[in-house]
Amino acid sequence: QDREPQKSLFTDLFGIFQQQLGRLAMSGGQIDSVMQEDRQFPPSAEFQAQASIGSLAAYEKLYDESIQNPEKFWGDFAEKELHWFKPYDKVLDWQPPFAQWFVGGQTNISYNCLDKHLTTWRKNKAAIIWEGEPGEQRTITYSQLHREVCKFASALKGLGLNKGDVATIYMPMVPELAIAMLACARIGVVHSVVFGGFSAEAIADRNNDAKAKVVITADGGWRRGKLLPLKETVDVALDKSPTVEHCVVLKRAGNNPPMKSWRDRWWHDLVETASADCPAEPLDSEHPLFILYTSGSTGKPKGIRHTTAGYNLYVKKTFEWVFDHRDEDVYWCTADCGWVTGHSYIVYGPLAAGATTVMYEGAPNWPQEDRFWDIIERHRVTILYTAPTAIRAFIKWGDHHVDKHDLSSLRLLGSVGEGINPEAWMWYYNKIGGGRCPIVDTWWQTETGGIMMSPLPGAIATKPGSCTKPMPGIVPAILDENLHEVGKNQGGMLCISQPWPGMLRGLWGDDDRYVQQYWTKVPGKYLTGDNSRQDSDGYYWIMGRIDDVINVSGHRLSTIEVESALVSHPNVAEAAAVGRPDELKGQSVVVFVTLKSGEANDALKQAMKQHVRKEIGALAVPDDIRFTNSLPKTRSGKIMRRLLRDIAAGKESVQDTSTLEDYTVLAKIRGDEE
Numbered sequence: 001q002d003r004e005p006q007k008s009l010f011t012d013l014f015g016i017f018q019q020q021l022g023r024l025a026m027s028g029g030q031i032d033s034v035m036q037e038d039r040q041f042p043p044s045a046e047f048q049a050q051a052s053i054g055s056l057a058a059y060e061k062l063y064d065e066s067i068q069n070p071e072k073f074w075g076d077f078a079e080k081e082l083h084w085f086k087p088y089d090k091v092l093d094w095q096p097p098f099a100q101w102f103v104g105g106q107t108n109i110s111y112n113c114l115d116k117h118l119t120t121w122r123k124n125k126a127a128i129i130w131e132g133e134p135g136e137q138r139t140i141t142y143s144q145l146h147r148e149v150c151k152f153a154s155a156l157k158g159l160g161l162n163k164g165d166v167a168t169i170y171m172p173m174v175p176e177l178a179i180a181m182l183a184c185a186r187i188g189v190v191h192s193v194v195f196g197g198f199s200a201e202a203i204a205d206r207n208n209d210a211k212a213k214v215v216i217t218a219d220g221g222w223r224r225g226k227l228l229p230l231k232e233t234v235d236v237a238l239d240k241s242p243t244v245e246h247c248v249v250l251k252r253a254g255n256n257p258p259m260k261s262w263r264d265r266w267w268h269d270l271v272e273t274a275s276a277d278c279p280a281e282p283l284d285s286e287h288p289l290f291i292l293y294t295s296g297s298t299g300k301p302k303g304i305r306h307t308t309a310g311y312n313l314y315v316k317k318t319f320e321w322v323f324d325h326r327d328e329d330v331y332w333c334t335a336d337c338g339w340v341t342g343h344s345y346i347v348y349g350p351l352a353a354g355a356t357t358v359m360y361e362g363a364p365n366w367p368q369e370d371r372f373w374d375i376i377e378r379h380r381v382t383i384l385y386t387a388p389t390a391i392r393a394f395i396k397w398g399d400h401h402v403d404k405h406d407l408s409s410l411r412l413l414g415s416v417g418e419g420i421n422p423e424a425w426m427w428y429y430n431k432i433g434g435g436r437c438p439i440v441d442t443w444w445q446t447e448t449g450g451i452m453m454s455p456l457p458g459a460i461a462t463k464p465g466s467c468t469k470p471m472p473g474i475v476p477a478i479l480d481e482n483l484h485e486v487g488k489n490q491g492g493m494l495c496i497s498q499p500w501p502g503m504l505r506g507l508w509g510d511d512d513r514y515v516q517q518y519w520t521k522v523p524g525k526y527l528t529g530d531n532s533r534q535d536s537d538g539y540y541w542i543m544g545r546i547d548d549v550i551n552v553s554g555h556r557l558s559t560i561e562v563e564s565a566l567v568s569h570p571n572v573a574e575a576a577a578v579g580r581p582d583e584l585k586g587q588s589v590v591v592f593v594t595l596k597s598g599e600a601n602d603a604l605k606q607a608m609k610q611h612v613r614k615e616i617g618a619l620a621v622p623d624d625i626r627f628t629n630s631l632p633k634t635r636s637g638k639i640m641r642r643l644l645r646d647i648a649a650g651k652e653s654v655q656d657t658s659t660l661e662d663y664t665v666l667a668k669i670r671g672d673e674e
């Protein structure tokens with residue numbers, strides 16, 4: 001029974017039969033879950049005893065309060081934990097799908113991240129510990145950071161920037177990137193951070209979309225030992241960015257880019273004469289804080305608009321809850337500030353909470369594949385927050401890089417960006433966490449501003465591959481295609497039923513698209529674009545993107561489940577599953593895999609098919625397995641299945657590839673086939 005069925009009249013007929021049966025059974029369009037994952041990891045008694053939310057009952061109490069009276073719940077925190085120049089009149093004004101939080105109030109996130117700490121002992125606490133790729137180190141206290149931010153904010157004012165103007169920030173991961181963000185926020189300038197690896201084209205698009213008035217950049221930055229000439233790239237972009245009047249350039253790499261005297265100014269010249277006295281501007285709660293473009297995994301990136309007070313409160317509270325933050329922590333999020341993770345959990349959340357946040361400029365494999373473990377050992381990092389794509393790379397690079405280092409300072413691990421395959425989760429838990437650190441698998445989006453679902457590590461037992469439970473205030477719903485709520489263990493579209501303080505307020509300059517994209521298919525609920533199921537313990541499992549569902553003989557399969565089955569094969573490093581049109585079955589499963597060991601040959605393909613059959617059943621067995629050296633990913637490290645779908649179908653692609661990390665990957669995968 002374990003053998004691959006031969007193509008025969010029987011299997012053909014059987015396929016048709018299954019397809020018809022499937023159509024009948026699946027008329028609601030739920031997703032079939034085929035994955036079996038029963039392992040559970042409760043927090044240790046020691047971890048629980050020290051945690052601020054240290055029991056399931058404590059989480060449930062908090063959650064219940066947040067649902068019974070959301071306005072009181074968020075209002076109490078806002079009053080106590082944010083500074084108000086002017087008190088708000090109303091916690092929430094909800095005119096679906098437009099929400100306003102803390103209406104009528106005035107605050108400032110730069111004030112809440114900096115000034116608020118200066119009257120406490122945290123004044124001289126390390127706010128940022130930075131390490132450059134070549135090895136430089138800087139520690140910046142809250143008091144120092146405040147001064148730097150004030151000076152740069154004064155400098156921006158000196159250039160004529162006003163409240164409501166837009167600044168594009170295109171910088172390497174250096175402290176001045178955070179300083180630039182906080183300086184903009186301080187004077188009400190809206191920032192739009194563009195990842196420092198994007199092309200001139202992408203910068204120009206974003207400049208024009210937002211009508212940016214200034215671009216803040218650096219001469220260069222370091223990545224894998226190479227100098228990235230950022231200013232040169234900006235110069236090309238500025239030829240096509242008519243709204244940009246100024247360009248501010250930080251000297252980081254010393255590579256002397258050409259400077260145009262009528263437009264370009266050195267950062268150090270500007271701050272030299274700028275006043276350190278720059279009080280935070282009182283800003284309306286709903287004043288726009290930033291624009292940020294999504295990763296472009298499922299299509300052209302969307303320019304998400306976030307505002308001041310609600311976002312501030314939401315990232316502060318979720319940071320404290322999810323990372324169980326304590327003042328003695330050294331917290332390191334390895335994301336780039338070009339993504340929402342960097343905005344919310346390198347800069348705004350940690351600083352609002354008075355944490356010490358580590359920033360690293362470069363690549364994880366420079367000069368060696370152990371750079372992360374070296375950083376953790378030397379800085380005594382206690383909390384590590386990274387992405388599945390990095391974890392899969394570490395596994396591929398080998399345990400010996402980890403074994404060289406003392407990781408005993410770690411007490412908590414986090415994951416974000418994609419679903420984490422259970423076997424990668426187990427490696428992270430055992431190898432990096434030494435079996436003692438809980439893993440918080442955090443599900444959220446650029447749109448949601450902050451974490452939406454995650455274990456609270458002292459309260460909720462974890463399961464590999466599950467983001468477990470919603471944050472306080474978050475009300476998920478899972479619906480089938482007919483908009484009915486599905487039952488336990490059935491997958492469907494993940495929606496959010498109630499507004500929350502960190503939610504996007506719209507797409508930049510395009511309310512229609514905002515309504516269309518998120519609020520139309522399912523009236524009255526926020527449509528996330530992801531599928532999910534809830535298990536019998538009430539845990540949530542993200543099942544991949546709605547667009548990526550694979551429909552085999554009427555059974556709708558989740559990409560992540562098929563991929564996780566492959567990743568649990570000892571030779572597989574990474575897998576991407578897509579559907580290919582199939583006359584008989586509707587779609588068949590095609591997987592692209594990268595290997596960590598073994599020979600890429602037919603015997604291995606057969607072994608993998610057997611493995612999938614054993615793990616999740618015959619239905620999910622790929623028709624086609626293709627070996628490749630790398631998968632197409634976004635710049636933020638997410639697998640771009642939509643591009644693989646075209647390749648699997650043998651189609652020329654006409655899709656948006658502006659956020660693709662490596663253009664040669666597609667050509668190589670196509671080439672492999674010939």
Ligand code: ATP
Binds near residue numbers: 296301419443544638
């Ligand atoms: P685009 O919206 O342009 O297609 P994107 O959705 O990848 O790009 P982001 O906002 O950066 O842009 O990513 C959010 C998405 O990442 C989520 O919708 C989800 O699909 C995925 N994701 C993030 N964290 C997790 C997680 N912990 N588990 C599963 N999926 C996750």
Ligand code: MG
Binds near residue numbers: 294298445529
């Ligand atoms: Mg998205």
